[in-house]
Amino acid sequence: MKPNHHATTPRVDDIDPTFEPWEPSRPIPIFLLAVLIALALGGVGMYLSDLAPWADAGASDPVASIPAAPVTQAAPASPDSSTVQNAPVLVHAGRGSVWSCASCHGDQGQGAGSTPRLAGLDETYLAKQLRDFAAETRLNESMHYVARELTDQDIAEVAAYYASLPVPRLVLPQSDADLDRGRMLFEKGDWKRNVPACVSCHGDQGQGVGTSFPPLAAQRPEYLFNQLAAWKGGHRHNSPQSLMDDIASRLSYRDLYAVSNYAASLPGPGADAAH
Incomplete structure (x- = not known):
């Protein structure tokens, strides 16, 4: 006599409807998502900060320690x-x-x-x-x-x-530049560093001489400093006989800042400057 399989085999109706043969997907915890997003944003912030070389005024950066040039009117x-x-x-x-x-x-x-x-x-x-x-x-x-x-x-x-x-007329507010040092460089230079006086090329009052040496008096101090820094850094090369490239390379950035602000404080030709 053959065994009755129908008696031991479960019918479809007998299967537990809550049974799931596959592992159900579980949502990622919200806390873990927050951690991942925070790490991603932190990485982006570090990348952007690396793109701003002057953001960290470290001692290794000679320009970063220079105070910002004063706003002029x-x-x-x-x-x-x-x-x-x-x-x-x-x-x-x-x-x-x-x-x-x-x-x-x-x-x-x-x-x-x-x-x-x-x-x-x-x-x-x-x-x-x-x-x-x-x-x-x-x-x-x-x-x-x-x-x-x-x-x-x-x-x-x-x-x-x-x-x-x-x-x-250029009105300059109080400056934190060393104007005494700027005046010395402007009028006498620094021969220990083989730096001639500014007046020897740009005139005794910074009024400019001829077509090659422009006025420095009453010029924007920020502009003067940026150009001197460009010559020192090798980013500008169009001065006669490369004079400014050589002179700027012998001075510190603080000296460049000082002489820029002193020169700007002088009245230009025909200008009734107030300081």
């Missing part, structure tokens, strides 16, 4: 109305994709912060700088973008216009 100048009326279109309106000169250098060429004063600079000097920017023998991405679009006539007109403007 320029008292309004009073250019002749006919001069303003005859300004080239590029100065106040720009052309095509090229923005106006005034959008960065001010409506009277007074500059701001690290953007230099153009008013009262030598016409030939200004034209040379524009050509150097265009040719990238002087490096500045924004100025290269503008200057490469200028014709020879544009350069001549813009340079002549800014040279004709009066030097604005």
